[in-house]
Amino acid sequence: MKLPVYLSLLHTSEGTLAASLRQVSEGHGHEPDVHFICQILAAQCDVHQEALAPMLERFGEPGDDEPERLHVDGLSTTRSGPIGLLRDLQDLYLLASLVDITWAMIKQAAQGLRDAELLSIVTDCDGETAIQLRWLQTRMKQAAPQALILAG
Amino acid sequence: MVDRIAEIWGTRTPYARDELWPTRVDQVLAEGVDESDVERWVQSACVLCSNGCGIDIAVKDGTMVGVRGRSLDIVNHGRLGPKGLFASWQGVSNEDRLTVPLVRENGVLVESDWETAMQRIVTRSRNLLDDKGPLSHGFYTSGQLFLEEYYAQAIVAKAGIGTPHMDGNTRLCTATAAAAMKESFGSDGQPGSYVDIDECDAMFLFGHNMAESQTVLWMRVLDRIAGPDKPRIVCVDPRFTEVARQAEVHLPVRPGTNLALMHGLVRELFINGWIDQEYIDQHTMNVEQLRATVEPWTPEAVAETCGVEADDVRRAAEIFGTSERVLSTVLQGFYQSSQATASSCAVNNLHLLRGLLGKPGCGILQMNGQPTAQNNRECGADGDLSGFRNWENPEHVQQLVDLWNVDASIIPHWAPPTHAMQIFRYVEQGSIEFLWISATNPAVSMPQLSRIRDILSVDSVFLVVQDLYLTETAQYADVVLPAAAWGEKTGTFTNVNRTVHLSEKAVEPPGEARSDFDTFLDYSRRMGFTRLDGTPLLDWTGPEDAFAAWKECTRGRPCDYTGITYDKLRGGSGVQWPCNEEHPDGTVRLYRDGVFPTNPGYCESYGHDLLTGAPVGPESYQAVNPAGRAIFKTAPYHPAHETPDDDYPFRYTTGRTVYHLHTRTKTGRSPQLNGAAPDAWVEISARDAEAYEVAEGDIVRVESRRGHLTAPVRVSGIRDGSIFAPFHYGYWDEGGVPGGNYRAANELTITEWDPVSKQPILKNAAVRITKIADGTAASPAPTTTASRPVSTAGRGRGVLPTVGGPAAQAKETIAPVAPAMVVAEEEHS
Incomplete structure (x- = not known):
């Protein structure tokens, strides 16, 4: 059963996303909406991680035959300036997309298993991840024309 | 003649529920100008606050020489507030005006x-x-x-x-008024009407110091209060405002915690069954989401977070839940604070839960700040x-x-x-x-x-x-x-x-x-x-x-x-408005039929997630198609992003006084108004004043992480732990630039905004205070309003009452004509 591999992937990815959101929050303090909302989103990721913990416990360790290049790296630094902000948000978008699609895979498995507990965790969390993506996308759409056309 | 600086709301004309508000025509003319000297009266409406009172301008020799309220106008029934009386014409007839580019x-x-x-x-x-x-x-x-x-x-x-x-x-x-209405109802557009004051049994004022921000509207409320069947008043405001003085329940929440209170009130409606299930079923969506979000907010949890009494939360909810007709008004205390849109939508939610919309006395007024x-x-x-x-x-x-x-x-x-x-x-x-x-x-x-x-x-x-x-x-x-x-x-x-x-x-x-x-x-x-x-x-x-x-x-x-x-x-x-073929005389209140402009092809917005501001987007909106139903929008409570700590132990909030509008460009040029509130001050509670050993008139420095101001202290009825500063005072009459002496309230405020309405959060920041010098006189804060001194304060430093004297006399003519009626047929059907 490979579900533990994906539960572990999701758990780790939520943590990576949370850390990266906090990194961007710190690095872009002059953009107050980015600064504060990234903190709120990071806190959501923390809650998602906590929600997953009992599942990791129940389904057990993933074992040592997980696929290659399973995990992705988060942001270790932030860039500066309007283009830098755009790129950092884009990186967050990629990380959040990984989380989002992983929730979708877990949901499929939960349905296949008819596992009500796991399904309920998915239902509590995957909507918030979708909102995170929409927020990131809108913030980028707002910033892109100015950054791509006019920023020095 | 009445001194309308001292008597802000003028003479009472009491009336009962469902009666028409009596007319009272207020008039001021320049010194030395007699009524017979006025050559023309020119029709207009007042721009000194958002109330929109009908006003006539007196003209003599090509200049404005005074004003009077329009007796037939449905907004004010002849009345004017101090700003309209003294600043509307004097604020523009001034030698400082720019005359060339x-x-x-x-x-x-x-x-x-x-x-x-x-x-x-x-x-x-x-x-x-x-x-x-x-x-x-x-x-x-x-x-x-x-x-x-x-x-x-x-x-x-x-x-x-x-x-x-x-x-x-x-x-x-x-911006938050517009945003909240878009989220709940699909479009901007005020559901209620001022006439609802005449017809309500209870009024809730959420972060709305109506007595100072819309004085003529408050006159209408005062006249109901003076009448035989006064409405029950609930006030949410950290200061002891005139509204709070008239309130049966005053909830002086900690700045930045509005949404927690609102969750508590909404929860009480659910718990006690004070809801209209049929209205909810037919005209709304997402009620279960609302119920789940407010679930943790017991009155005790609200008390802990907001710093109010749990029983007061219950009493307020009971008034909302059991009064036949409830009118709510909302303003900057919600709009300029954290989670502004979510808190303002919560007011809409209260009304939707009981179906108190589109009916006489059952309005929502998401107020505006400007004319x-x-x-x-x-x-x-x-x-x-x-x-x-x-x-x-x-x-x-x-x-x-x-x-x-x-x-x-x-x-x-x-x-x-x-x-x-x-x-x-x-x-x-x-x-x-x-x-x-x-x-x-x-x-x-x-x-x-x-x-x-x-x-x-x-x-x-x-x-x-x-x-x-x-x-x-x-x-x-x-x-x-x-x-x-x-x-x-x-x-x-x-x-x-x-x-x-x-x-x-x-x-x-x-x-x-x-x-x-x-x-x-x-x-x-x-x-x-x-x-x-x-x-x-x-x-x-x-x-x-x-x-x-x-x-x-x-x-x-x-x-x-x-x-x-x-x-x-x-x-x-x-x-x-709307005024069209279907409604040729205009429309008193919206949503009488419980149909809201949420149709995907018609709505002004597809809405947002209220916590983050992420848009819902066309696909998701069309998928759930509200199709004319109102939407219960909510978000979990989140503490303000800047809260007090050891370095900055006070919560800072800003606001207005009755005698000024905005940055005083007009009101500061009216001698009557400027004399009543000539300079900046800061307010502190009696307990905090004692702890910091400051007294009325002492000079303090108030400082945030972003800037500071220096001003004399007024020991007022503000809640403990909070500092208030009026936002009107800048530098145009002080040499144009700060020049080392800062007095503008916004030197301290934080660059942050609500995620949905994008309205800046001007009413919540963390600050500290330091006494700079002993005072030599009382602070210049008015004594007639929320800034009035508390009785224990002053300590020998005489605070003189705010009066206008001979220059502030206005003529009031009670009931010269029958009151104006809203003309729309719906009101009488």
């Missing part, structure tokens, strides 16, 4: 002429458009212009230049698409393309409009190089003023400022354009409860000052903006042409003006 030469503003000034503007604007495109341009507009001016400005920006960087100072005052803020929102001078259209709906964009006959690609609709704080950020970063500010004063009114001053000074931006006076902001301009004021031009504007008024020109503007309308038309003409057929984009010759065009823009939209003409507005009273 100014241009910057060698770093200094010098007198010039219109040709030179406009040529400079157009040259810079044209060069930037050619070199860098429309995104190099930004417009920061106002809540003070007329409808016709906003519509001209909106068309110029959206269809002439094509920039999304346009917003009004309405972002600071009323013409409503028109700014309608026309889209706040960046929205004109006529409450949805920028995410291609059909709505196409409607504007057809109306304006321009290429579809020019109208910016690819992303949300750029809100004010973001516009200033782009100026700071150098990507907006042309900023046009009309009739607003961000150098005093925006948060974190040291930063705003830096932004206005950046070399890369060409700054145009259009105003009556050389404001703090105008001093940074490259070109200053002298504007004609209220009473010096004709146009219409609309108040909080959708009442449209005509304001006629009474006198000539001073010198070469021009109406903003003429200036925008001139700019458009000089820029050569055209329609697809080659005709001028704005081919209007006067404001009435603009009004006719606007009517077409509103046809079929919630704010339908098609049944209104200038002639219909002349004489008599203002008219409430």
